[in-house]
Amino acid sequence: MAAVLEIKDLEVVYQGVIQALSSLSLQVPAGAIVALLGANGAGKTTTLKAVSNFLPLENGRVTRGSITIGGEDMLRLAPHQIVRRGIFHIREGRHVFSDMTVEENLVASTFAQRSPRPRRQAFDEVYAYFPILSQRRGQQAGYLSGGEQQMLAIGRALVADPQMILLDEPSLGLAPLIVHEIFEIIARINREKRVSMLLVEQNAVIALKYASYGYVIETGRTVLEGTTEKLSADRDIQKFYLGVEAHEAA
Amino acid sequence: MSPFQQFIEYSIVGIAAGGVYALIALGIVVIFKASRTFNFAMGEMMMLSAYFFYAASVTFALGPVIGMIVALIGSVAIALLIERVAIRPMLGRPFIAVVMVTFGIGSIIRGIVGMVWGPNEMQIPGILSRTPIMLGDIFVPGKTARAFAIAVVIVVVLIAYLRYSRAGVALRAAAADTITAYSMGIDVRRIIAFTWIVAAVTGCISGVLMANVNTLTPHLGLVALNVLAVVILGGMASIGGVLVAGFIIGWLEAITGLFLPTEFREITPYVLALVVLLVRPNGLFGSREVERI
Numbered sequence: 001m002a003a004v005l006e007i008k009d010l011e012v013v014y015q016g017v018i019q020a021l022s023s024l025s026l027q028v029p030a031g032a033i034v035a036l037l038g039a040n041g042a043g044k045t046t047t048l049k050a051v052s053n054f055l056p057l058e059n060g061r062v063t064r065g066s067i068t069i070g071g072e073d074m075l076r077l078a079p080h081q082i083v084r085r086g087i088f089h090i091r092e093g094r095h096v097f098s099d100m101t102v103e104e105n106l107v108a109s110t111f112a113q114r115s116p117r118p119r120r121q122a123f124d125e126v127y128a129y130f131p132i133l134s135q136r137r138g139q140q141a142g143y144l145s146g147g148e149q150q151m152l153a154i155g156r157a158l159v160a161d162p163q164m165i166l167l168d169e170p171s172l173g174l175a176p177l178i179v180h181e182i183f184e185i186i187a188r189i190n191r192e193k194r195v196s197m198l199l200v201e202q203n204a205v206i207a208l209k210y211a212s213y214g215y216v217i218e219t220g221r222t223v224l225e226g227t228t229e230k231l232s233a234d235r236d237i238q239k240f241y242l243g244v245e246a247h248e249a250a
Numbered sequence: 251m252s253p254f255q256q257f258i259e260y261s262i263v264g265i266a267a268g269g270v271y272a273l274i275a276l277g278i279v280v281i282f283k284a285s286r287t288f289n290f291a292m293g294e295m296m297m298l299s300a301y302f303f304y305a306a307s308v309t310f311a312l313g314p315v316i317g318m319i320v321a322l323i324g325s326v327a328i329a330l331l332i333e334r335v336a337i338r339p340m341l342g343r344p345f346i347a348v349v350m351v352t353f354g355i356g357s358i359i360r361g362i363v364g365m366v367w368g369p370n371e372m373q374i375p376g377i378l379s380r381t382p383i384m385l386g387d388i389f390v391p392g393k394t395a396r397a398f399a400i401a402v403v404i405v406v407v408l409i410a411y412l413r414y415s416r417a418g419v420a421l422r423a424a425a426a427d428t429i430t431a432y433s434m435g436i437d438v439r440r441i442i443a444f445t446w447i448v449a450a451v452t453g454c455i456s457g458v459l460m461a462n463v464n465t466l467t468p469h470l471g472l473v474a475l476n477v478l479a480v481v482i483l484g485g486m487a488s489i490g491g492v493l494v495a496g497f498i499i500g501w502l503e504a505i506t507g508l509f510l511p512t513e514f515r516e517i518t519p520y521v522l523a524l525v526v527l528l529v530r531p532n533g534l535f536g537s538r539e540v541e542r543i
Contacts, residue, residue, distance in 0.1 A: 052432075052433060054429055054432070054433070057342075057428065057429055057432070058429075059342075078432075078437070079429075079432035079433065080432050080435050080436060080437045080438075083432075083433060083434065083435045084435050088433070089433045090433075091429070091430060091433060095427055095429075095430040095433075097422065097423055097426050097427065097430070098426075099422070099426060100419070100422060100423070100426075104419050104422075107416060107419045108419050108420065108423040108431070108434050108436065109434045109435070110416065111420060111434055111435035111436045111437075112433075112434050112435025113435070156434060160434070160435065
């Protein structure tokens with residue numbers, strides 16, 4: 001399958017001196033869920049920010065390499081143009097607009113809408129995936145639970161009708177049951193709407209369960225990649241990311 | 251007239267003057283909300299607008315309606331020019347650097363207006379009727395009352411627009427979280443330019459109203475420094491609070507004028523702002539944002 005997103009030999013530097021990525025390459029094929037694994041500070045979030053071109057807003061810069069989506073160079077585009085190309089970034093920590101209502105949060109996302117369908121129809125689709133948001137549509141987003149806020153963050157992505165979602169730590173701070181529920185919906189969106197996903201996740205168990213392919217990055221470079229079956233069977237992955245002791249796995 | 255009646259009359263006149271303050275403040279706050287930029291040139295923008303009005307309606311004898319349209323177009327053009335040339339390149343620079351830029355722009359505008367139109371007072375055509383409004387026994391000067399009515403209508407319309415329109419949602423999104431706003435396809439730079447347009451419109455209308463109630467001089471914009479007090483009092487982040495604070499400052503100025511010599515009128519807003527900052531550092535209606543100033 002053709003790759004939607006292709007990152008080649010990416011180097012990112014913050015504040016002119018701090019190297020966050022040194023040589024990162026990865027591909028996300030159309031319709032796939034690809035997981036990006038690695039320890040804290042390995043450069044997972046930086047990779048997503050590079051794709052969305054958020055780096056200049058945080059005093060960072062791509063100094064080498066390329067990012068293309070469907071063959072188009074992303075590095076020249078401003079963040080709002082990238083999302084209008086169908087690459088929606090759900091930021092770590094959800095970042096709902098807490099002073100706005102649930103529905104106003106969805107309205108904010110209509111600026112990223114690509115399809116000509118009416119807004120109302122897009123909102124109804126979100127409410128069909130997340131019925132709880134429908135009940136809370138008039139409530140301030142700040143009063144939602146963590147899980148509901150994550151649902152709203154995903155709902156905002158749905159409004160935009162993206163071809164690909166960059167998903168940064170969707171499980172962060174959520175109870176296991178909620179995490180499971182959210183990942184089931186992520187998988188459904190992937191299946192039903194053919195949206196590819198690049199998933200950054202601390203919770204390697206769940207990431208390897210839902211993704212089909214994975215990359216492991218360490219200090220800014222890709223060190224390991226493969227199908228998630230292959231990665232799940234890897235000794236180092238089991239030891240460092242899945243918390244399985246070597247003798248248990250043997 | 252009984253002292254009580256006099257007090258009421260001064261109060262009403264003061265609150266009426268506060269309507270225009272609220273209009274100016276709204277222009278300052280909208281820019282601040284979107285970009286954390288404190289526009290010290292607001293007073294000069296409104297003063298320049300009043301001169302545009304004067305030039306179109308008197309010098310070129312186009313009448314007050316065309317004059318107002320010309321003033322609005324001119325103000326918006328100048329505001330967009332300032333945003334594009336001086337403010338946008340400063341994005342991400344320290345707060346105080348951007349403040350100094352706006353301060354400098356204010357001085358430049360004052361200087362240019364002084365060169366073009368000279369330092370003397372000018373009379374602009376009276377667009378507001380002088381016929382006083384009588385509230386029972388209380389006498390409200392006609393111009394002040396009408397300026398108040400216009401200012402309040404515009405403030406209310408703008409607040410409702412920012413509250414309920416899609417552009418308002420985008421503005422609030424950009425104000426709350428720049429990166430997330432970008433991530434949802436909102437072009438934050440365009441939103442900031444949009445807030446400068448809003449400021450130009452409120453500045454233009456308040457400038458023409460002020461020039462009508464008082465006279466037109468290059469110092470017309472100094473009143474915006476009183477509004478600075480309004481804005482601190484209202485809490486920078488709160489659009490609704492600005493409306494109330496505008497009335498409070500107007501009222502306070504009038505009441506000071508009643509009990510104390512006129513010189514005190516000039517300093518009351520600042521004294522009040524100081525006291526409020528001591529007691530409530532975030533302003534009367536404000537949230538955390540003010541500490542960034």
